[in-house]
Amino acid sequence: MMRCCNCFKGSSYRRKHELQRQQTVAQEEQFKIEMEHLFETHGNEGVRLVELEEELQDTDIVNVIPKTKLKEILKKADVNKDSYITYTEFMNMYFASTELSKREKSAMRKFVGVAVYNIVPKTMREDFLQNYTCRPPPIFMIVISIIEIVAFIYYAIMIQRSGGDVTAFSGLPSHNPLMYKPDRRYEAWRFVTYMLVHHGYVHLLTNLVFQLLLGLPLEIVHKWWRITIVYVCGVIGGSLAHSVTDYNVNLVGASGGCYSIIGAHLASVVVNWKEMNYKCSECENPVRVMTSAPFRLAILCILVFVDTSMAVYRRFYETGVSKVGISAHCGGLLTGLLLGIPVMKNINILSWEKKIGWLTLGLYIIAVIACVLFNGLYPYYPDTDFTECC
Numbered sequence: 001m002m003r004c005c006n007c008f009k010g011s012s013y014r015r016k017h018e019l020q021r022q023q024t025v026a027q028e029e030q031f032k033i034e035m036e037h038l039f040e041t042h043g044n045e046g047v048r049l050v051e052l053e054e055e056l057q058d059t060d061i062v063n064v065i066p067k068t069k070l071k072e073i074l075k076k077a078d079v080n081k082d083s084y085i086t087y088t089e090f091m092n093m094y095f096a097s098t099e100l101s102k103r104e105k106s107a108m109r110k111f112v113g114v115a116v117y118n119i120v121p122k123t124m125r126e127d128f129l130q131n132y133t134c135r136p137p138p139i140f141m142i143v144i145s146i147i148e149i150v151a152f153i154y155y156a157i158m159i160q161r162s163g164g165d166v167t168a169f170s171g172l173p174s175h176n177p178l179m180y181k182p183d184r185r186y187e188a189w190r191f192v193t194y195m196l197v198h199h200g201y202v203h204l205l206t207n208l209v210f211q212l213l214l215g216l217p218l219e220i221v222h223k224w225w226r227i228t229i230v231y232v233c234g235v236i237g238g239s240l241a242h243s244v245t246d247y248n249v250n251l252v253g254a255s256g257g258c259y260s261i262i263g264a265h266l267a268s269v270v271v272n273w274k275e276m277n278y279k280c281s282e283c284e285n286p287v288r289v290m291t292s293a294p295f296r297l298a299i300l301c302i303l304v305f306v307d308t309s310m311a312v313y314r315r316f317y318e319t320g321v322s323k324v325g326i327s328a329h330c331g332g333l334l335t336g337l338l339l340g341i342p343v344m345k346n347i348n349i350l351s352w353e354k355k356i357g358w359l360t361l362g363l364y365i366i367a368v369i370a371c372v373l374f375n376g377l378y379p380y381y382p383d384t385d386f387t388e389c390c
Contacts, residue, residue: 024102031109032091038116039087046086047119049078055115064107065100073099138219140228145208148254151178151196152204169200172252177389180239180251183382184389185375191239192232195254203253206307210258214265214303222268222345227261230339233364234260234332240371241331248382251325256332262300263336264344269296271346271353304333338364 039046053074057067065073077085077093094100094108155173156166165171172179177187180194198204211231219227238256242249311324342357375381 027109028095031113034113035091035116036087038113039090042116042119044086046084046089047116049074049083049085051119052085052115055118056111059111059115061107061111065104069099073097134220136223138216138224138227140224140231141211141215141219144231144254144257145212148196148198148204148208152198152201155197167200168202171200172197174250175389178252180242181385182243182248182250183385185243185381186384187389191243192235194239194252195235195257197252198254199252207254207258210303210307211254211261214258214300215261218261218265218268218344222264226343226345227264229343230260230264230336231257233339234258234263234335236368237335237364238325238328238332240368240375241334242325242328244371244374244378245327246325247378247380249325251328253325253328255325256328256335259304259329259332260336260339262304263333263338264340265296265300265336267337267340268344269300271341271344334367335364338367 053071056062056070056074062070073093074085076097077089079089079092090112094105100108152171155176156171158173159166159171162173176197178190178193178197180190184190198207215227215231235254235257237260239251241256242251308326308329311326311329315324315326338360340360341353342361346353
């Protein structure tokens with residue numbers, strides 16, 4: 001029995017169409033399950049309409065669904081006009097809307113889940129303590145601290161083998177490829193790697209205490225990638241500030257990064273002031289009191305005052321020890337303050353905070369460019385040393 005070509009093509013087309021339909025149904029069922037799970041974290045109230053719209057407009061969905069159409073569809077989905085979209089409202093819009101094409105629904109399945117995931121639930125906005133989670137775990141502060149300890153042990157062994165001593169305020173060979181040296185500024189990596197080496201065990205221990213005591217709690221809330229950006233930029237800001245003020249003095253230590261963590265803490269306290277004070281008037285819970293904005297601010301100010309006072313004393317009044325790079329501390333602190341607002345996690349973003357964030361980011365970039373130009377144009381640095389190092 002023979003079949004004509006047209007019949008065969010028609011049968012093949014129907015099978016292909018049926019497979020596509022089944023695949024779409026399976027994808028939509030999976031999409032429903034994922035959306036239900038994501039919306040559960042936002043409670044019965046749902047997701048704020050404005051935030052969902054902003055998150056979606058930051059994705060590639062706008063290449064498929066025009067912004068005006070997307071805004072109109074989401075507005076219609078908010079049936080009760082309370083400026084929030086619940087799971088039921090969203091799914092009714094998705095399945096019942098005649099305005100969405102198959103391609104647009106496919107884009108919805110691809111991008112809406114990410115957008116809802118990125119929106120902070122209202123309960124977490126109100127209660128800052130709920131943002132303390134170890135998912136992902138705080139890894140950067142621990143890893144960088146271990147690297148600094150290993151570097152210190154390595155150079156301590158080298159010094160002892162050469163007959164030298166490692167003391168509270170000494171214990172680093174003057175010729176090493178990591179230290180910032182004004183006569184070797186062409187080795188640009190030194191503007192960053194100086195953070196890995198320290199003069200003496202007191203210097204190392206002080207920085208370790210600062211970055212672990214202050215950095216770990218900050219990393220638990222704001223996550224490792226934000227802390228990495230602030231810390232490394234603080235190290236760069238510290239070395240650049242040092243290079244334009246103490247332009248004939250070497251620099252070692254992670255103080256620039258540590259002080260950027262302090263600056264980021266201060267910025268976080270400012271932008272999350274209300275959330276940090278959630279229920280802190282209920283003094284029955286000491287944890288809430290110790291994590292409240294005023295308490296944090298007081299502790300940070302005390303730490304900065306004590307450490308800065310000691311640094312000033314050692315720099316100008318104590319003899320026989322390595323000098324402290326005060327400008328590196330200041331550069332790191334300013335970096336943390338400037339980048340803390342745009343980079344660190346803001347539990348409830350206000351319009352003025354966005355504007356301030358862009359302004360402070362711009363100021364940081366301008367400051368970095370100015371310092372780089374100063375390094376290139378200032379004629380009174382020590383003569384450049386082109387000899388082989390180490």
